[in-house]
Amino acid sequence: MKKTIAIIGSGFSALAAACYLAKQGNTVTIYEKNDSIGGRARQFKKDGFTFDMGPSWYWMPDVFERFFLDFDKKTTDYYELIKLNPAYQVYFGVDDFISICDNLETIKATFETIEKGSGQELETFIKQAKSNYDIAIKDLVYRPGISPLELITPETTLKLSLFFSTVSNDIRKKFKNERLIQILEFPVLFLGAKPSKTPSFYNFMNYADFGLGTWHPKTGMFDVVRAIEKLAIELGVTIKTNSTIEKIVVEHKTATEIIIDGKHIKADIVLSGADYHHTETLLDKEHRAYSEKYWESRVFAPSSLLFFVGFDKKVENISHHALFFDVDFNQHAADIYDDPKWPESPLFYANFPSKTDLSAAPEGMESGFFLIPLAPGIKDTEVLREEYFKKIIDRFEKLTQQKIKNNIIFKRSFCKNDFVTDYNAYKGNAYGMANTLLQTAFLRPKLKSKKVRNLYFTGQLTVPGPGVPPALISGKLVAELIQKTFRS
Ligand SMILES: Cc1cc2nc3c(=O)[nH]c(=O)nc-3n(C[C@H](O)[C@H](O)[C@H](O)COP(=O)(O)OP(=O)(O)OC[C@H]3O[C@@H](n4cnc5c(N)ncnc54)[C@H](O)[C@@H]3O)c2cc1C
Numbered sequence: 001m002k003k004t005i006a007i008i009g010s011g012f013s014a015l016a017a018a019c020y021l022a023k024q025g026n027t028v029t030i031y032e033k034n035d036s037i038g039g040r041a042r043q044f045k046k047d048g049f050t051f052d053m054g055p056s057w058y059w060m061p062d063v064f065e066r067f068f069l070d071f072d073k074k075t076t077d078y079y080e081l082i083k084l085n086p087a088y089q090v091y092f093g094v095d096d097f098i099s100i101c102d103n104l105e106t107i108k109a110t111f112e113t114i115e116k117g118s119g120q121e122l123e124t125f126i127k128q129a130k131s132n133y134d135i136a137i138k139d140l141v142y143r144p145g146i147s148p149l150e151l152i153t154p155e156t157t158l159k160l161s162l163f164f165s166t167v168s169n170d171i172r173k174k175f176k177n178e179r180l181i182q183i184l185e186f187p188v189l190f191l192g193a194k195p196s197k198t199p200s201f202y203n204f205m206n207y208a209d210f211g212l213g214t215w216h217p218k219t220g221m222f223d224v225v226r227a228i229e230k231l232a233i234e235l236g237v238t239i240k241t242n243s244t245i246e247k248i249v250v251e252h253k254t255a256t257e258i259i260i261d262g263k264h265i266k267a268d269i270v271l272s273g274a275d276y277h278h279t280e281t282l283l284d285k286e287h288r289a290y291s292e293k294y295w296e297s298r299v300f301a302p303s304s305l306l307f308f309v310g311f312d313k314k315v316e317n318i319s320h321h322a323l324f325f326d327v328d329f330n331q332h333a334a335d336i337y338d339d340p341k342w343p344e345s346p347l348f349y350a351n352f353p354s355k356t357d358l359s360a361a362p363e364g365m366e367s368g369f370f371l372i373p374l375a376p377g378i379k380d381t382e383v384l385r386e387e388y389f390k391k392i393i394d395r396f397e398k399l400t401q402q403k404i405k406n407n408i409i410f411k412r413s414f415c416k417n418d419f420v421t422d423y424n425a426y427k428g429n430a431y432g433m434a435n436t437l438l439q440t441a442f443l444r445p446k447l448k449s450k451k452v453r454n455l456y457f458t459g460q461l462t463v464p465g466p467g468v469p470p471a472l473i474s475g476k477l478v479a480e481l482i483q484k485t486f487r488s
Pocket of ligand 1: 243273423460
């Protein structure tokens with residue numbers, strides 16, 4: 001029977017879920033607190049500069065394709081993709097960097113020039129990573145995280161040992177050069193935990209990186225938000241922005257209404273794509289499934305300090321994406337996960353969308369995005385933000401051998417406090433809850449509330465986890481669960 005479904009938030013997971021639920025024939029309305037949609041993947045425009053506010057790496061293009069295919073569409077019906085070459089650069093010192101190209105053969109050759117024999121080793125490693133990708137991304141992540149049995153398949157039983165070793169150990173057994181090790185450890189950072197805490201099986205992220213490549217939607221990641229919005233509207237979804245849910249009303253263990261600006265709105269089913277912890281605070285205490293102690297004990301993915309910067313000239317010696325690994329990775333990781341504090345010497349990441357998309361900046365100018373991963377819940381002040389901007393921009397100038405400080409005509413920062421204010425993010429996390437062995441699949445917060453019959457969750461704090469492709473999958477999983485429960 002057709003249901004009225006209220007969805008909280010308009011991030012990728014909520015947008016995806018809305019499409020599937022509307023396709024099932026339900027009446028679906030999305031309520032978003034901010035004045036624009038996309039959640040952490042919002043877009044920010046200023047003085048002719050355009051920035052994606054969150055995700056910028058378009059990885060796993062097959063997951064996006066599979067999403068649109070569920071609606072008999074293709075990504076090309078909505079947006080154009082460009083494969084980046086180089087995919088990215090990794091800086092290790094002054095004018096000292098490694099470029100990762102857009103195909104495995106060239107990457108193997110690059111490895112070989114750095115460590116003899118590593119090209120062949122890489123081929124074997126990526127073959128194994130592909131086999132894990134085929135198991136994980138084509139199958140396992142599309143399971144709803146209800147039972148441990150979901151993880152037991154003929155393929156995973158053969159790979160059991162990969163769940164008890166770590167990505168870090170595995171890579172170190174095969175490669176000796178510290179730079180190559182760092183490059184190979186980078187992709188699992190997207191899962192939110194340290195490589196030394198991430199099971200080897202998750203090296204499928206290395207296949208996503210070297211095997212499938214880094215893509216860029218022609219005018220940025222927001223193209224994908226716009227595409228899913230268009231699809232959702234075609235399917236009949238209503239989207240309301242500037243609509244903050246203040247409370248979910250529960251009677252007899254059933255959510256009956258949501259409250260926005262004091263107005264009661266009835267719903268047969270409530271689905272939240274907002275941060276899980278925040279959603280539970282919209283319920284009276286007796287209806288919350290997870291305690292504060294539970295959240296406190298989880299490993300959260302980092303928060304971040306971000307800068308959106310407009311330069312009045314082109315920035316040189318840099319590709320679209322660049323990682324700055326010229327300082328001690330382990331120390332920065334310890335400052336995030338072990339003893340949370342602002343890192344003395346931070347690693348950072350920068351992207352320059354106007355290198356690929358000329359419309360992202362006025363003619364002859366450049367838009368730049370800088371990111372420093374930080375511990376969630378860390379103290380955040382304007383003074384600290386400025387201090388760290390100075391640190392990384394000085395380093396950027398030195399490493400890339402140019403002066404750009406005096407060419408900044410625009411700058412906006414975004415940090416932990418903004419993640420809390422703008423997205424109601426638990427401890428100001430940027431990427432949700434980390435995917436560690438003990439926080440994977442059925443061990444993550446559930447898609448369906450354990451206490452309220454018709455309350456569901458989607459997004460990066462539930463299954464399968466952080467990232468845009470997982471958010472799309474999460475939307476599909478929750479919509480299927482709802483359909484299964486309310487079929488009659
Ligand atoms: C800086 C940054 C860089 C990233 N880089 C990448 C990348 O390169 N590649 C990649 O794949 N992933 C990346 N990610 C991760 C990816 O962006 C996220 O995993 C994904 O977008 C999360 O989507 P979501 O639907 O789970 O949640 P969100 O996008 O957080 O959506 C939740 C929505 O709920 C809304 N909301 C909250 N409370 C309420 C309320 N009470 N009422 C109404 N609405 C509410 C919020 O405003 C928000 O719009 C990045 C994330 C960040 C922050």
